[in-house]
Amino acid sequence: MFLALPGLGVATYLLARRWLGVGASFCAAALLLVNSWTVNNALQLKSYSYEGLFAVAAVAAYLLVQRASRHWATLLVLYAALGLTCVFSLPNLFVVGPLLALDLVQVIRIRDRIALRIGGEALAAGIALAHYVFFIRPQAGVVSTGFWFYNYAPHRLGPFVRFTIDGVLSYFPGMITGSAGAINQPPHYRLPLDAHEVLALVVALLVCAGIVAAAREAPGRALVVAVGGGLLLELAGSTVRRWPFGMVRVNIFELPLLYILMGIGAVRLIAALSGRRREHAAPGPVAWWRPLVLAIAAIALVEAGLLGGVATAQALAQTSQLKSEPVDLSGVRAAVAHARRLAAPGDLAIIRADYRSPPTWYGEQWLYYMDYYQGYQAGIATRPAIPAGNTISVFYVTPAAVTRFLASHPGAPAIFLLEFNMSGGTPSPLHQQSLRTLRRFGYCPTSESTYAATGQLTMLVKGACTASG
Numbered sequence: 001m002f003l004a005l006p007g008l009g010v011a012t013y014l015l016a017r018r019w020l021g022v023g024a025s026f027c028a029a030a031l032l033l034v035n036s037w038t039v040n041n042a043l044q045l046k047s048y049s050y051e052g053l054f055a056v057a058a059v060a061a062y063l064l065v066q067r068a069s070r071h072w073a074t075l076l077v078l079y080a081a082l083g084l085t086c087v088f089s090l091p092n093l094f095v096v097g098p099l100l101a102l103d104l105v106q107v108i109r110i111r112d113r114i115a116l117r118i119g120g121e122a123l124a125a126g127i128a129l130a131h132y133v134f135f136i137r138p139q140a141g142v143v144s145t146g147f148w149f150y151n152y153a154p155h156r157l158g159p160f161v162r163f164t165i166d167g168v169l170s171y172f173p174g175m176i177t178g179s180a181g182a183i184n185q186p187p188h189y190r191l192p193l194d195a196h197e198v199l200a201l202v203v204a205l206l207v208c209a210g211i212v213a214a215a216r217e218a219p220g221r222a223l224v225v226a227v228g229g230g231l232l233l234e235l236a237g238s239t240v241r242r243w244p245f246g247m248v249r250v251n252i253f254e255l256p257l258l259y260i261l262m263g264i265g266a267v268r269l270i271a272a273l274s275g276r277r278r279e280h281a282a283p284g285p286v287a288w289w290r291p292l293v294l295a296i297a298a299i300a301l302v303e304a305g306l307l308g309g310v311a312t313a314q315a316l317a318q319t320s321q322l323k324s325e326p327v328d329l330s331g332v333r334a335a336v337a338h339a340r341r342l343a344a345p346g347d348l349a350i351i352r353a354d355y356r357s358p359p360t361w362y363g364e365q366w367l368y369y370m371d372y373y374q375g376y377q378a379g380i381a382t383r384p385a386i387p388a389g390n391t392i393s394v395f396y397v398t399p400a401a402v403t404r405f406l407a408s409h410p411g412a413p414a415i416f417l418l419e420f421n422m423s424g425g426t427p428s429p430l431h432q433q434s435l436r437t438l439r440r441f442g443y444c445p446t447s448e449s450t451y452a453a454t455g456q457l458t459m460l461v462k463g464a465c466t467a468s469g
Helices: 004-016 022-033 036-043 047-065 072-088 090-110 114-139 141-145 157-169 193-214 218-239 249-273 289-322 332-342 359-372 399-407 429-439 464-468
Strands: 348-352 391-394 414-420 443-451 455-462
Touching (some): 004 022, 004 036, 004 047, 022 249, 036 047, 036 249, 036 289, 047 072, 047 090, 047 218, 047 249, 072 090, 072 114, 090 114, 090 218, 157 218, 193 218, 193 289, 218 249, 249 289, 332 414, 332 455, 348 359, 359 391, 391 399, 399 429, 414 429, 429 443, 429 455, 455 464
Parallel strands (some): 348 391
Antiparallel strands (some): 443 455
16 A cells, blocks of 8 residues: 555646646645655555545546547546446545536537447446445445444534534645544644644635636536535435545545645636736736735745644654554453453453444454454463353443343353553543442452553452452
8 A cells, every 4th residue: 555655646746737837736746745644544554545546547537538539449448447446446436426427417518429428427337336335335344333423414404514514624724734643643733723724724725726726627627526526425425324524534535636726726826916917918017916915825825834844744753653652442452362361151241432432333343352353372262252242332331321231141250341541541530430330230340451552451250249348
């Protein structure tokens, strides 16, 4: 995946050359390659950066399709290539779908080789959808875990509008300030509020100017439709709990297109403010205010560049530092191995997590290492696993949360309580609440282990309360 990073830069440069000069295209590609979203995920060999390469390829293939002189066989090959980009990159569905819709509108409007073009569109759509329906959808296990719960759109109108606005605003300047570490967390470094607002305003202004300028001609409209249509489909996907919306790692595939739009916007704004005339325009006096506005715009652009550079450098520095530290949840495997070493048939597991994602997602980490992981040594692999039916995930261990679960497993010898506490250090106050609750049911702790960047695993045995007093 990391080897795709140079390819992403080259592809972005080549596509940008359709609208920009050599210098501006190089800047757009270079800035994309130092973006911490891009670098961070490429260093981890995750597919998110690599997927941006196929978003660029999809727009390029669409532009090639628009050349009416293409032979029918060449056209079908290009349409097939458009569909195949979705096979190699799932989120490309959000780019290819709007492009095919735009192509259909174009075909109906110009009435050129309608049957061939619609057949090509059907071929591209068929390849993309068949791959999703028969290969991707049956494996979409993350949907049921609620991992992206807070990035899914609510269904009531008021909250939905606020969610949509917040999701769009998360790109400004979130797509510049980036992420850090293996879990793409927000960087610890925060720009001062006024600096953050300046950067957000400049980035939004460049994107909007790029949209206005690009929409004036057909190839540019394809770029705008790919970005705008992609965002709309992501929002639609979030309403049915299939895709998160906002500036999160799975959506960075659109960054190359957004960077090109920002490049177009920057060039067009500079041209407009400097009073640059078209080639055959009649000469005339230069408005007195243009130099002043141009100077202010130049200062704002330079300041935004410096702020973006500082934020990016801080995010990359944090990523470099975190690579030698335990990753969040990295202790789950060791905790499960310890539990299996001690567990007996009939034992129970309670997973407590009061973090942003629902506790069932954290429970999935436990169940994976308990039921499916095959890397344990023989001494652990042969020990009995605690089945999923004997496991519950809760926000808090309260009587209301666990009474029914414990009643359905009367006489269980022991409970393994895993409480996620990624901040490390001593157990949180909620740990004592958990112990008090389980003591009411006759379970008291006999051992406790702490795992860095994960939490605490406590073994509670039925009847141990009498022995411990």
